Amino acid sequence: GDSVTQMEGPVTLSEEAFLTINCTYTATGYPSLFWYVQYPGEGLQLLLKATKADDKGSNKGFEATYRKETTSFHLEKGSVQVSDSAVYFCALSHPKHSSGSARQLTFGSGTQLTVLP
């Protein structure tokens, strides 16, 4: 079945450091790929997405490129801020054969990021 593997956390960085959170996936066909962010006490928010190979998703200084050859979708940011402290989830979306039009997200386990001033 489909699966998403994220790098283990927690990750602690100083402000303005470079961030990479690794994400690899296993799926048949061509899933869509997502990064979600969860701030403390909140639900998940869509951060960025890519729907086909070589697409780059970007938002709020974060970027990720859909690499089909390496089945990866690593999240990067050039200079993190304290306000980026959150849990980051990589996810893929793939049709569920039994339900036709519905799609489900398969999530990675999440990576806790803490940015220190």
Added chain:
Amino acid sequence: DVKVTQSSRYLVKRTGEKVFLECVQDMDHENMFWYRQDPGLGLRLIYFSYDVKMKEKGDIPEGYSVSREKKERFSLILESASTNQTSMYLCASSLPRGNYGYTFGSGTRLTVV
């Protein structure tokens, strides 16, 4: 601003109680989902619905049921709450083509004592 609203942020219930978690979305989305989130286990899908009165089991449906009588509302029901159902519950909705992404509610933290 589009929203998924979960009726309670925090709930405390007793073992054996019947518990209703409500979720309402204002985006006219066809799909709605219930997940639970636990430390070290990530997000796990309980049930989802792709149309009114339609539902499908997710990965961990045992001990739960759902109701979708109207398009905008998707309820999660714990028939007889148990302490191992203490968790954060997240509702989400989406258009039929999931590559637009999901919109999540803020979550309900349920404690069963």
